Amino acid sequence: MAPTLAVFKLASCDGCQLTLLDCEDELLALAGEVEIAHFLEASSAVAPGPYDLSLVEGSVTTAEDAERVRAIRANSRHLVTIGACATAGGIQALRNYADVDEYRRVVYAHPEYISTLATSTPVSAHVGVDFELRGCPIDRRQLIEVITAFLAGRKPDVPNHSVCFECKRRGTVCVTVAHGTPCLGPVTHAGCGALCPAYRRGCFGCFGPSGSVNLPALIPVLRRDGMDDAAVERFLHTFNAPAFDEELRS
Amino acid sequence: MTDTQGPAVLDRDGLNALVAELVAQGRTVIGPTVRDGAVVLAELESADDLPFGWGVELDAGRYRLVRRTDGAAFAHSAGPQSWKNFLHPARQRLWSADRTPSGGVDFTADEPAAPSYAFLGVRPCDLRAIAIQDRVLTGGRYEDTGYARRRTGAFLIAAECTEPGATCFCVSTGGGPAADPGYDLALTEVDGRFLVRVGSEAGGELLARLPHSAADEGTERAAHAAVDAARDRMGRALPPVDVRALLAGSADAERWDDVAERCLTCGNCTMVCPTCFCVTTEEVTDLTGDHTERWQRWDSCFDLDFSYLHGGPVRASARSRYRQWLTHKLSTWHDQFDSSGCVGCGRCISWCPVGIDITEEVTALAAEAGTGPTASADPRTES
Ligand code: SF4
Ligand code: SF4
Ligand code: SF4
Numbered sequence: 001m002a003p004t005l006a007v008f009k010l011a012s013c014d015g016c017q018l019t020l021l022d023c024e025d026e027l028l029a030l031a032g033e034v035e036i037a038h039f040l041e042a043s044s045a046v047a048p049g050p051y052d053l054s055l056v057e058g059s060v061t062t063a064e065d066a067e068r069v070r071a072i073r074a075n076s077r078h079l080v081t082i083g084a085c086a087t088a089g090g091i092q093a094l095r096n097y098a099d100v101d102e103y104r105r106v107v108y109a110h111p112e113y114i115s116t117l118a119t120s121t122p123v124s125a126h127v128g129v130d131f132e133l134r135g136c137p138i139d140r141r142q143l144i145e146v147i148t149a150f151l152a153g154r155k156p157d158v159p160n161h162s163v164c165f166e167c168k169r170r171g172t173v174c175v176t177v178a179h180g181t182p183c184l185g186p187v188t189h190a191g192c193g194a195l196c197p198a199y200r201r202g203c204f205g206c207f208g209p210s211g212s213v214n215l216p217a218l219i220p221v222l223r224r225d226g227m228d229d230a231a232v233e234r235f236l237h238t239f240n241a242p243a244f245d246e247e248l249r250s
Numbered sequence: 251m252t253d254t255q256g257p258a259v260l261d262r263d264g265l266n267a268l269v270a271e272l273v274a275q276g277r278t279v280i281g282p283t284v285r286d287g288a289v290v291l292a293e294l295e296s297a298d299d300l301p302f303g304w305g306v307e308l309d310a311g312r313y314r315l316v317r318r319t320d321g322a323a324f325a326h327s328a329g330p331q332s333w334k335n336f337l338h339p340a341r342q343r344l345w346s347a348d349r350t351p352s353g354g355v356d357f358t359a360d361e362p363a364a365p366s367y368a369f370l371g372v373r374p375c376d377l378r379a380i381a382i383q384d385r386v387l388t389g390g391r392y393e394d395t396g397y398a399r400r401r402t403g404a405f406l407i408a409a410e411c412t413e414p415g416a417t418c419f420c421v422s423t424g425g426g427p428a429a430d431p432g433y434d435l436a437l438t439e440v441d442g443r444f445l446v447r448v449g450s451e452a453g454g455e456l457l458a459r460l461p462h463s464a465a466d467e468g469t470e471r472a473a474h475a476a477v478d479a480a481r482d483r484m485g486r487a488l489p490p491v492d493v494r495a496l497l498a499g500s501a502d503a504e505r506w507d508d509v510a511e512r513c514l515t516c517g518n519c520t521m522v523c524p525t526c527f528c529v530t531t532e533e534v535t536d537l538t539g540d541h542t543e544r545w546q547r548w549d550s551c552f553d554l555d556f557s558y559l560h561g562g563p564v565r566a567s568a569r570s571r572y573r574q575w576l577t578h579k580l581s582t583w584h585d586q587f588d589s590s591g592c593v594g595c596g597r598c599i600s601w602c603p604v605g606i607d608i609t610e611e612v613t614a615l616a617a618e619a620g621t622g623p624t625a626s627a628d629p630r631t632e633s
């Protein structure tokens with residue numbers, strides 16, 4: 001029997017699951033190799049677990065999420081988290097640096113209806129995870145590679161090095177060196193194919209820290225290229241804020 | 251053969267004809283051209299694509315295009331690519347394999363016919379870098395057949411250096427701004443015309459088909475003077491010590507900790523270096539598992555995965571990775587390939603986002619070895 005595939009969502013925008021539907025060229029082949037047992041974005045027909053491979057999108061922001069992710073783990077042989085929310089807490093982890101009660105009072109007419117945790121945390125803070133696929137959103141080719149590798153029983157070809165490796169292999173002119181544009185590529189995990197520099201933009205760090213990061217060494221370059229303290233903080237406080245913060249402290 | 255074996259002079263029309271003739275021969279002509287705020291190497295359709303009137307302002311971690319008033323085509327250095335982008339490309343498929351209905355496996359080697367390259371504007375330092383990669387990739391027991399295919403038919407037109415950049419230091423690596431043998435034609439640009447020397451039979455044949463005149467004494471003298479002057483205008487230099495021995499004796503230097511604090515381990519230096527050749531190979535299956543491909547892609551000693559053996563990377567620290575880069579380039583390269591791995595092109599200095607400077611690091615290592623507490627064990631005094 002074909003292995004079963006399940007897709008789950010916690011606090012997230014659905015962009016990463018959509019990446020799976022976006023794999024138009026591969027979807028038929030995929031459907032031939034796995035039984036898609038639980039994927040609400042695609043079908044409301046749900047088969048019961050346990051599932052051979054579960055893809056989990058989103059971060060844990062409520063007590064209910066925390067409980068659900070434990071149930072998902074218990075019902076999954078292999079659990080892969082997909083996207084910055086699931087691997088690093090996502091953009092909603094900016095709450096980790098703010099007063100959640102104040103947000104609740106300011107944003108909602110009836111704050112008493114809102115039940116939420118003070119922090120947004122990655123799935124790995126709650127349960128064991130077999131593989132983390134980064135990105136905001138994840139890269140389509142990398143998602144297919146992770147699923148293919150799972151089916152073949154091998155390690156996915158998802159390199160841990162910096163975006164600069166992809167940028168140079170692609171032949172892009174470095175925006176930092178040639179234009180003085182701030183770029184997080186040297187500290188960011190590869191995976192997107194160095195998309196932003198190819199369009200003359202600095203890397204925004206969607207994939208979070210690479211496997212080998214020296215963030216303090218990059219800060220003077222960001223400053224040289226015109227960023228003050230507040231701008232540097234904003235630059236790092238996007239999709240992977242807690243992960244980059246940890247690199248600054250280490 | 252014609253009168254073209256002696257030096258000749260091409261004017262702008264001659265240069266146009268040179269590119270047109272190569273294109274007409276069916277060659278893929280690669281040369282410098284302006285794109286995205288830099289002089290990159292790309293396919294040229296005509297000589298008009300050359301970066302006439304563009305120069306560069308270089309520093310550690312900094313590259314800026316600047317306008318020149320003299321309209322020169324080859325007055326730039328240390329671009330973000332080198333000829334290895336074409337001869338030893340960043341990605342290539344080596345072979346694929348398919349499961350057969352009977353349960354066997356069919357292997358197919360990927361041996362695409364190489365484009366017939368003509369490289370226009372090869373710097374003397376880059377000519378040396380190509381010779382070094384020839385030695386590394388085809389000079390040993392196991393030849394890189396893909397490299398050999400691309401390299402064998404390539405037609406090389408050198409452009410001698412009259413405008414060294416602020417990060418250039420070829421002279422202190424034993425090279426210089428004049429082209430060594432190995433080219434088919436060598437150009438020296440003087441005031442909108444080009445002194446041409448012939449380096450091969452194919453070069454002579456091509457020159458014979460172009461509108462040209464015999465070299466006059468004035469052009470020859472001006473060309474030699476410009477190249478000689480370039481020799482004295484190197485922006486940087488390696489210290490005048492036995493660099494090979496210095497690095498061999500510096501494994502425990504404190505300087506590695508200092509540079510490790512600044513180094514991002516981003517790998518840019520090795521990717522832009524025209525001699526760095528390291529690659530990794532990955533097998534990639536498709537969803538069915540019936541088809542698999544082996545891809546080769548550039549890798550770098552700055553990549554943690556590069557030295558990953560069972561259980562972890564051998565060179566986990568930034569210190570050990572930077573040390574590997576410098577020690578291999580300048581010292582163990584001699585042991586392996588009978589030369590230094592550095593031609594002094596300055597790319598690693600310009601294209602390092604934090605501006606780490608190989609000449610500055612070697613100078614600091616020399617100072618540490620010569621004046622530090624280990625002065626008595628100065629590796630330079632060993633033979
Ligand atoms: S543009 Fe950014 S990602 Fe690309 S090499 Fe430069 S710093 Fe690295
Ligand atoms: S080490 Fe640096 S200067 Fe030397 S050849 Fe490589 S890129 Fe050029
Ligand atoms: S310096 Fe590093 S990347 Fe370059 S050839 Fe040596 S080991 Fe390879």
Ligand code: SF4
Pocket residue numbers: 512513514515516517518519520552601602603604605606
């Ligand atoms: S020396 Fe510069 S270019 Fe090389 S890895 Fe370190 S920071 Fe990157």
